[in-house]
């Protein structure tokens with residue numbers, strides 16, 4: 001496994017792999033890796049020949065009052081984890097490498113897809129994401145890029161960007177990896193103290209309750225949202241940012257479950273904002 005910090009080095013290694021006839025898989029991350037990230041890398045390893053992982057805490061996707069400065073970082077540990085799943089190349093650039101002085105080009109996917117859900121409370125988040133992912137795609141030129149369904153809105157936005165800007169890359173969404181008790185894995189879980197960690201279980205519990213209700217025949221979005229809110233509010237520390245049920249592709253609100261629905265939520269425990277979601281596909 002090789003670790004590089006510059007764009008030129010990535011280009012060189014990727015070019016060499018291509019000359020050998022290898023396909024390129026790419027997994028963008030912000031580091032502080034966990035099983036969720038590693039599952040994407042394993043999938044990349046299974047589907048492509050040469051796996052590139054980026055580790056970059058991208059400042060442009062954080063709002064001014066968000067946790068950029070405190071976001072957890074541990075590159076030596078991340079390197080070991082990447083090595084353990086057979087990653088070929090890590091790209092871990094400094095901020096200057098990605099955004100040299102004077103950098104001012106952004107990629108912004110406009111419209112409701114970035115304004116709803118997380119976009120409502122994080123209005124500049126997705127343009128930071130699309131801008132950095134567009135750059136990373138141009139740097140790594142992957143055949144396939146692997147994203148976690150944990151960030152369902154991110155997947156929908158990236159898929160739209162790829163389609164509309166004609167990036168020659170296949171987006172591969174991968175399932176949410178959870179702790180044994182159901183909490184979706186996240187680098188931000190490390191912010192939770194023991195009590196918040198315990199109460200954070202209401203997120204997955206509320207989605208399970210919705211699933212059970214759907215399995216029992218419920219299709220009304222308002223009823224399902226009420227059930228989810230009720231379950232979350234059983235945790236005294238939980239402060240709901242949003243609970244929404246939307247079309248999984250457009251992310252537009254719906255009144256009744258359709259054949260591909262996304263139930264998405266964001267909840268704060270103190271300063272820590274956690275997200276979770278459930279995709280419901282029906283014929």
Ligand code: AMP
Nearest residue numbers: 029030031036147148150151176177185
């Ligand atoms: P991040 O480092 O949080 O930007 O995440 C990098 C990639 O890992 C994104 O595609 C995330 O959706 C994905 N990811 C993060 N947590 C999980 C998880 N629990 N299960 C699956 N994928 C995840």
